[in-house]
Amino acid sequence: MLLNGFAMGMVYALVAMGIILLIRAIGVLNFAHGELLMLGAYITYSLLVQFELPLYAMIPIALIAFALIAIIFMFSIFWPLRNASYPAAIIIATMGASIVIKELVMLIWGGVPLRMPPLLMNEATGGGLLANIAGVNVSWQLIITALVGLLAIAAVFLLFEKLYAGKIIEAASQDKFAAELLGIPTIITTAATYIISITLACIGGFMVGPIFTVNVTLGTLLLRAFAGVIIGGLGNIKGAIIGSVMVGLIEAFASVRMSTYKDAVIFIILLVFLVVRPQGLFGVKIKDKA
Amino acid sequence: MNKHRFLMVISLVLSMALLFGATSALAEETVKIGLIAAKTGERQAVGIFSQEGAQYAVDEINAAGGILGHQVELVIEDEVDTLQASVNAATKLLERKDLVAVIGSPYSQNTLAIMPQIEEAKIPFITGGSGDAIAAEGNPYVWQPRNLDSVAAGAIAKYAYEVLGIKNPAILYCTLPTTQAGGFDIRKSYQEKYGIEIDDSMMFGYTEDEKNFGPIIAQVMASGADGILSFSNENPHALLSLAIADAGCTLPRVASSTVTSSVVMSNAGKAANGWIAVADWSAFLDTPSASAFQAGYLAKYGHDTERPSASSYDSVYLVKLACEAANSVTDIEAINAGFAAIKDYPGVLGDMTAQPDHGYLSSIFIVEIVDGKAMLIDTVQYR
Numbered sequence: 001m002l003l004n005g006f007a008m009g010m011v012y013a014l015v016a017m018g019i020i021l022l023i024r025a026i027g028v029l030n031f032a033h034g035e036l037l038m039l040g041a042y043i044t045y046s047l048l049v050q051f052e053l054p055l056y057a058m059i060p061i062a063l064i065a066f067a068l069i070a071i072i073f074m075f076s077i078f079w080p081l082r083n084a085s086y087p088a089a090i091i092i093a094t095m096g097a098s099i100v101i102k103e104l105v106m107l108i109w110g111g112v113p114l115r116m117p118p119l120l121m122n123e124a125t126g127g128g129l130l131a132n133i134a135g136v137n138v139s140w141q142l143i144i145t146a147l148v149g150l151l152a153i154a155a156v157f158l159l160f161e162k163l164y165a166g167k168i169i170e171a172a173s174q175d176k177f178a179a180e181l182l183g184i185p186t187i188i189t190t191a192a193t194y195i196i197s198i199t200l201a202c203i204g205g206f207m208v209g210p211i212f213t214v215n216v217t218l219g220t221l222l223l224r225a226f227a228g229v230i231i232g233g234l235g236n237i238k239g240a241i242i243g244s245v246m247v248g249l250i251e252a253f254a255s256v257r258m259s260t261y262k263d264a265v266i267f268i269i270l271l272v273f274l275v276v277r278p279q280g281l282f283g284v285k286i287k288d289k290a
Numbered sequence: 291m292n293k294h295r296f297l298m299v300i301s302l303v304l305s306m307a308l309l310f311g312a313t314s315a316l317a318e319e320t321v322k323i324g325l326i327a328a329k330t331g332e333r334q335a336v337g338i339f340s341q342e343g344a345q346y347a348v349d350e351i352n353a354a355g356g357i358l359g360h361q362v363e364l365v366i367e368d369e370v371d372t373l374q375a376s377v378n379a380a381t382k383l384l385e386r387k388d389l390v391a392v393i394g395s396p397y398s399q400n401t402l403a404i405m406p407q408i409e410e411a412k413i414p415f416i417t418g419g420s421g422d423a424i425a426a427e428g429n430p431y432v433w434q435p436r437n438l439d440s441v442a443a444g445a446i447a448k449y450a451y452e453v454l455g456i457k458n459p460a461i462l463y464c465t466l467p468t469t470q471a472g473g474f475d476i477r478k479s480y481q482e483k484y485g486i487e488i489d490d491s492m493m494f495g496y497t498e499d500e501k502n503f504g505p506i507i508a509q510v511m512a513s514g515a516d517g518i519l520s521f522s523n524e525n526p527h528a529l530l531s532l533a534i535a536d537a538g539c540t541l542p543r544v545a546s547s548t549v550t551s552s553v554v555m556s557n558a559g560k561a562a563n564g565w566i567a568v569a570d571w572s573a574f575l576d577t578p579s580a581s582a583f584q585a586g587y588l589a590k591y592g593h594d595t596e597r598p599s600a601s602s603y604d605s606v607y608l609v610k611l612a613c614e615a616a617n618s619v620t621d622i623e624a625i626n627a628g629f630a631a632i633k634d635y636p637g638v639l640g641d642m643t644a645q646p647d648h649g650y651l652s653s654i655f656i657v658e659i660v661d662g663k664a665m666l667i668d669t670v671q672y673r
Contacts, residue, residue, distance in 0.1 A: 004504035111334040111371065115557045118536075126560025127535025137538040142504070209537070212317060212501040213557045216332060236592060254506040259506050259583060260465055260495035 001252045003133075006140040008224075009248025010149025014204040015225035016232070016240035017156055018197035024234055025193040026078060028090045028250025030287065032098040034222025036073070039101055040066060041209040041218055042109055045116045055119070062206065066209035070198035073097065074191055088261065102216055107288050113215035119144055144206040152200055153241055159196070160237075169193055224251070227270045233283025242281060318362040319609060323348075323385035323609055324392035324413075325602065326400070330512075331371030331594050335553050336396055336524060336598050340418065341366060342591050343599030344393060346583075347606035357613045362606070369395050376400035386409040390613060390625055393605040394418050394596045397523075398439075398468040405429050414612065414626045416605040421468035422475075425535070425647045434647075435604050435639060437570045437654045439468060439521070440456040442546055443475030445568040445654050445670050446519055450544045451484050454566070456517030458486075460510040460541075462530065464495045464522040470495065472546055473522030479555070500526060503533035511539055512553060514596075518543040528557035535561035544568070550664040552596055565659045569641055571597035572657045572664040586620045604637040608650070611635055645673075 015033055022030050030036075043065050047058040077097050081090045118128035118141040128141040159166035172179040172189035180186055205218060212218060224247050232243025247266055254265035273280060315346040325344050328337030341364075348362045352673065356362055365386070367379035376395050384393050384407050391414040394401045398421030405424075408415045408431050417424055420436040450456040459480070465472025480486045492513060494506050507530075510518060518541050520530065527549045535558075536545070547569035548554070554562050573584050573594040583603060587595045608629065613619050615628030632650070642650035652673045657664040 001505045001508045004502070008502060076355045106330065111328075113332070113528065113553065113557050115559060115639045118494070122535070124560070125535045125538070126558065127532060127538075130536075139504075139536040140534065198386075208501075211504075211532070213474065213525075213532070215525070217499055219500075221501075251502065255494075255505040256509060257491055260497075263497065 001046070002249070002254075003138050003142050003146065005249035005252030006245060007146040007149070007248070008251060009228075009245030010146050010153075011204045011222065012225045012228045012244035012247055013206055014149055014152055014200045014207075015240045016228045016244045017153065017227060017237055018200040019229055020237050020240045021156075021197045022237060026090075026190060027167070028078065028080075028094065030197075031091065031094045031222070032073070032101060033078075033225070034219030035098040035101040035105075036069070036198050037201040037205040037208075037221060038218035039105060040205030040218060041070060041116070041214045042105055042114075042205075043069075043202065044206040045114055045209060045214045049114070049116060056082075061163050062202070063249075066199040066202040067195045069202070069245065070194040071191060073198060074194040078194070081082060102219065107215055109214075111216060113213040118210040118211040139211075141210050142161075143209075145211070148207055151202060156196065156237070165192075175276065224248075224266065227266055229280075230270060231273050231280055233280030234283050236280070236282040239280055239282030304367065304580060312451040319360060321360045321613070322363050322389050323366050324386070324389045325364050325366045326369050326376065326383065326392065326395045327366055327598075327602075328370055329366065329368040330368070331375075332525065333369075333371045333397075335657050336551070336596075337369070339552075339596040339598040340393075340396060342587070343595070344604040345605050346587055346590060346599070347603045350586075351606065351610055358617070358619055360619050362610075365389065369400060369425055373400060373403055377403050379409060380404045384408065384413060389413060390619055390622065391416060391549045391609045391646045393602055393609075396601065397423055399466055402427075402467070402623060405432070408432060412626075413622060414418050414609070414629055416608055418601050418605070419468070422471060423468065425649060426565045430552045431626055432648060433608065433644075433650070435608060435637070435642065435650045436601055437651050438649065439532050439546070440475045441654055441672055442568045442570075443472045443521065444479045445656065445672070446478050446521070446544050446546065447479035447483065447669070449503070449568065449668075450519055450542075451480065451486075453541045454517060454544065456519070456542060456544075458492070458515055459488065459489050459517045459519045460492050460497070460515035461488060462506065462510075462512055462518060462520045462522065464498050464500075464526050465495045465497055466523070469523060469546070476521065488523055496526065498523060498526060501529060503530050506643060507533045507537045507539055511537060514619075515541060517541050520545040520549070522546065522548060524548045524551045524553040527551075528562075531558035531561040542566070547571070547597055550597065550659065552594075554629070555659075555662045559561050559662070562662065566667070567659065567664060569597065569657050569664060570651065571595070571600040572655055572666055574657075574663060574665055575638075576666070577636075577638075577640075577656065579636045580638045600638045604639050604642070607635065608632060608636065608642070 047053045076092045120129035120140040122129045128139040130137040169189045172186045228244030229240045230245045232239030254262035327340040369376035369379040388482030394417040396418035401417040401419045416433045420439050422438050422440045477488045542568045547565045548571050549565045584595050611632045612625050612628030613633040616624035630644045632644045640651045653671045656668040
């Protein structure tokens with residue numbers, strides 16, 4: 001249960017990080033992020049199952065596809081509305097985009113759930129291969145999901161903390177005008193943010209596909225990632241990761257004796273945070289000035 | 291004289307024309323049967339089977355001369371995958387004045403939501419659902435060709451306890467009203483028939499959109515349960531099967547009929563093997579009507595039958611029998627009364643005779659999933 005909660009927390013963290021990156025870069029809460037995760041699952045399903053590509057060939061093609069989706073998403077949703085006088089216009093557009101993506105997926109792949117085999121499969125049982133850790137059987141798919149999540153998180157931290165490119169993206173997101181005065185092409189930094197953000201969500205889709213099957217309801221995972229973002233502190237990547245892992249663990253352990261109400265438990269805790277500590281665990285409290 | 295002969299010829303020609311026209315009009319006046327099925331959305335797979343089964347029956351009936359000389363036509367409305375969409379689809383059909391009957395959704399809650407509308411529309415409604423609550427409503431226009439959930443739950447408990455020796459089961463159920471009732475009916479059967487009280491801690495409910503069954507299975511394995519009894523729908527059963535395989539859980543398991551669906555077989559693959567199911571249909575039954583239906587259906591559509599195909603197939607035939615009993619395709623009240631007169635119809639789901647609770651079946655099948663196929667183990671006669 002601990003590993004299940006942690007692995008799911010990692011998936012929520014991938015989505016939550018993407019949400020935070022977009023909020024920080026362009027100030028947009030992307031309500032289509034769950035559907036982008038779902039799209040990632042369908043694309044990797046097609047490459048692995050329909051085109052029967054080996055994993056080493058699938059990964060670079062999938063990453064290119066994720067980047068293309070991000071660019072298309074940015075130029076069709078964000079770019080036309082970037083100067084809109086009504087600030088909620090882009091947010092509403094992302095809501096519309098979530099519906100469009102879901103319907104497109106249903107048109108292309110149909111509404112029937114699809115089976116994506118686990119990365120390490122037990123041919124005898126039809127389930128994932130199991131690892132025995134301290135006498136407990138644990139699915140390798142969960143272990144790999146947790147490891148991929150950790151790797152992706154490490155890569156994002158490396159980019160923003162250690163690499164010059166990350167500093168440029170960070171600078172452009174903090175002050176677009178000043179960044180442009182310094183010659184930083186903000187269209188490229190914005191595109192890079194979209195690519196990183198949406199790729200993270202799509203990787204999450206690839207990891208959960210074998211566990212949850214590839215289906216059009218995968219987008220609902222967004223709600224848990226949102227809960228992680230709010231518990232961790234809106235706008236804080238570290239907080240979003242910790243908040244998401246907390247949500248994953250709460251979800252796993254809340255099913256003890258109250259499996260029926262485990263979703264309710266998560267959202268009750270979210271409500272408590274909104275009332276008692278609205279800035280989240282790592283957020284900064286902002287007070288209105290008189 | 292010539293004038294008289296001329297008038298006679300004209301009269302004869304006109305009479306012939308009128309007679310021919312009337313006959314043509316009669317043949318053109320098709321009998322329309324409404325069908326609520328998912329054509330899009332997550333439940334599309336189930337909906338396709340419903341449509342195929344009904345269309346197969348319609349084609350057979352039309353090839354044999356139709357109903358009382360009238361060709362039959364299906365009017366299909368898409369219930370997508372939500373209760374609201376299903377209610378909308380049902381409303382559209384019930385508001386039409388040209389249908390002799392409506393074949394409903396395979397999901398009980400979708401039928402329960404429109405019970406007052408059915409009674410108001412006064413159109414015979416053959417539900418695809420198996421919920422006890424449907425029968426309990428006592429709606430005079432609703433007919434139920436499937437076995438009730440309480441019957442299935444009782445059979446699950448009976449097989450689990452008496453054959454598999456499961457004394458301390460973990461009961462897993464989807465929290466939709468009808469499947470939840472099924473889960474609690476299993477518990478009740480254990481208590482009433484075998485004197486075994488099942489503790490709350492052994493009852494595991496989950497919502498229909500639950501995806502992460504890992505923690506639930508981990509708890510089941512740690513609970514000391516000696517078997518898993520499940521009452522749920524297709525998609526949760528697929529994910530549950532995968533989670534059971536992923537956890538390396540080898541507990542014996544018995545489930546409601548949806549575990550035998552193609553959604554489970556295709557998504558869970560080998561992980562579906564080993565389920566025992568209490569089902570009202572299997573593609574591998576050996577009764578003459580079921581075998582013929584399976585063979586013809588496979589030849590026509592290129593894949594095996596499913597429970598929704600069998601249910602909607604029988605539903606169309608029930609409409610035919612009701613019309614024939616009423617000797618009418620227009621007197622809806624007489625047709626509704628005709629449903630109560632159906633006796634000893636050798637349906638593909640089993641022999642059917644109208645019962646006071648508006649049900650038709652008296653037996654239920656026990657199947658085991660072996661290599662992705664639901665193989666018949668036993669047939670239980672319950673009334």
